[in-house]
Amino acid sequence: MKGVEAALAIWEESRRGMFLSQALRNYSTDLSEGERRLASTLVYSAMRRYSLWVDIIKSFLHRPFESLFPLTGDALILGCAGLLEIKHFFPQALVNAFVEAVKKKRPNDVGLVNAVLRRVLADGGRRIEELKSSQNLLDQALLWGLPPWVARRWAETWGQELAKKLFVSQVVKPYLSFRLSPDISAEEMVSRLLKVGIRSWPSPYFSYVLRSASFGLPPSIVGYDEGLWTPQTESSVFISEQAVLLSAGKRLILDMCAGRGIKTGHILERTQNTIVEAWDISKNKVNAGRRELKRLSVLERSIWKAGDSLSLVPDAIPDLVLLDAPCSGSGTWNRHPEGKWKLSSGKLAGYSRLQKDLLKRAIDLLASGGIVVYSTCSMFREENEMVVGEVLCSAPEVIEIEIDGKSFPLQRGRPFGYYIWPSSPWMDGFFLCILMKR
């Protein structure tokens, strides 16, 4: 079973620091669609609830989990996640596939892997049921795959009921939505995708966004190279749409943390006379951003600079600054689950400091009447309301502008900004606050 071997190789790469999505791309070129899906489901299920699988495995081991040979530990984690989460797969075949994979490199551990995975199959579900019936916060953190300190912090911020919803959203499998270029209608794109076997349907929130039940559409799919569609979650579209709506009559937008240019591309596609100056600290991302805008045929209305946004200088005073700030990414942990195991409260405080500095700089760059669209894909107040609050204290000339989100699932921040709740597979958690310099 090639999918199991690929999952083990991808997992090993991620232990060395590579993102799952990147490792999956590297290893899936030779796999059939079915094997690729198996590898992807195994690694993402394993990563989303990593601490739960370790807890279950430990209860069936007679030696410390940490003392296992790395491949043996990996086979147990992936096997445990697969056996307890993949309902449609024949469990015995999965156990055999992991046993075979271990036999090649670590024959002495074959008996152990076989025995533990069989115990998982027979009794692992009982531990999950036990945790489900517990009200204890640490049990809930274990059940939904969250570091305990994160669970505690979210419970304090959101209260028990909302925090529980947020915990559950961590394990919801995300689906892909994609933004359409103004050159193609939703109906036409739906029919073009259907011709290659992909079912899609319009988003209830945007006339130019389609939803699909796919986890990742390969760029080779119809229309991508022509710039007809761009993968973008609906939350992210909502953020860049605010910049589009506010840019009416404005000439220069500064995208202070443009990354690979997903929001930059959206703004340029949906405006006519706007110029976007796009900055990012990473040269690679700036190059990727240029390629992205070239694909969308809007590169000529952009100016790219690689460097630190705290010190770069714009060509002209911007009318609007989009600050899509670097953050913990905690609103996207179902999509990038490795992020939650790498974050610490110290790192969170570091993000918060950088966000405050970047927001102060954004305000300094504006003239009177200028606007800042501040956003993060984080559900921590430390990166959101607390950043805005502190910056507003030192800038009395700045006020918040309220948003009319219509039917979009927005929740008012306390007291600043709005959260986009990760309430569906097309929606990541985001925070957004619009400020104006008087």
Ligand SMILES: C[S@@+](CC[C@H](N)C(=O)[O-])C[C@H]1O[C@@H](n2cnc3c(N)ncnc32)[C@H](O)[C@@H]1O
């Ligand atoms: C949330 S991502 C931006 C995503 C992008 N707006 C998009 O929609 O594709 C934040 C970006 O900030 C960049 N960054 C981090 N620190 C920075 C700094 N001091 N100056 C400029 N960019 C920075 C990171 O490289 C990262 O690409």
